[in-house]
Amino acid sequence: xxxxxxxxxxxxxxxxxxxxxxxxxxxxxxxxxxxxxxxxxxxxxxxxxxxxxxxxxxxxxxxxxxxxxxxxxxxxxxxxxxxxxxxxxxxxxxxxxxxxxxxxxxxxx
Amino acid sequence: xxxxxxxxxxxxxxxxxxxxxxxxxxxxxxxxxxxxxxxxxxxxxxxxxxxxxxxxxxxxxxxxxxxxxxxxxxxxxxxxxxxxxxxxxxxxxxxxxxxxxxxxxxxxxxxxx
Numbered sequence: 500x501x502x503x504x505x506x507x508x509x510x511x512x513x514x515x516x517x518x519x520x521x522x523x524x525x526x527x528x529x530x531x532x533x534x535x536x537x538x539x540x541x542x543x544x545x546x547x548x549x550x551x552x553x554x555x556x557x558x559x560x561x562x563x564x565x566x567x568x569x570x571x572x573x574x575x576x577x578x579x580x581x582x583x584x585x586x587x588x589x590x591x592x593x594x595x596x597x598x599x600x601x602x603x604x605x606x607x608x
Numbered sequence: 609x610x611x612x613x614x615x616x617x618x619x620x621x622x623x624x625x626x627x628x629x630x631x632x633x634x635x636x637x638x639x640x641x642x643x644x645x646x647x648x649x650x651x652x653x654x655x656x657x658x659x660x661x662x663x664x665x666x667x668x669x670x671x672x673x674x675x676x677x678x679x680x681x682x683x684x685x686x687x688x689x690x691x692x693x694x695x696x697x698x699x700x701x702x703x704x705x706x707x708x709x710x711x712x713x714x715x716x717x718x719x720x721x
Contacts, residue, residue, distance in 0.1 A: 533708075533709070540717075541714070541715075542698055542712035542713060543651070548709070590708055594656055594658070596641075598650055598651040
């Protein structure tokens with residue numbers, strides 16, 4: 500079993516739709532969690548950190564469920580520009596950043 | 609925007625050649641990383657460094673080597689490139705004082721023919 504698992508998708512959604520991704524992790528001692536966005540053939544860029552109480556940044560909402568060991572990302576009112584791969588990142592220890600394989604999102608006009 | 613730079617961005621070289629991928633950051637970050645990523649696949653950590661003169665191998669076995677003589681510089685070297693080394697190499701850095709956020713360079717696309 501992988502340490503971090505994501506549904507690879509693709510998720511094809513119409514503009515304006517709400518879409519949610521989940522990411523599960525196996526190490527209960529994991530300390531930090533992030534969502535990164537990666538466009539095709541580009542580097543990953545930080546989308547948002549994930550806090551225990553949940554956090555929101557505009558149309559994006561991230562949540563952490565430590566009991567069930569998963570994090571989620573909700574995108575409301577999807578835009579064409581949201582089309583990308585969304586990477587879940589889980590941090591354990593001082594250096595161990597584990598990246599998920601990513602979930603591909605395609606927003607359709 | 610993160611101030612982390614990689615050169616070359618794109619490189620095509622012949623089998624057996626020695627190459628060095630450069631990575632520099634101007635953020636004063638003490639921790640630096642090299643990841644390898646094939647198109648559409650996950651990132652794999654190949655090397656990391658906690659600071660000057662500190663380097664460690666990552667989770668993915670790699671024939672490359674790294675050095676960290678200066679805080680801002682973390683080059684990766686392949687002594688003898690092979691077609692199996694064809695991939696994207698991503699350099700990253702972070703600083704505990706700025707939280708756990710890791711910042712990536714734009715990547716170096718290597719093709720070995």
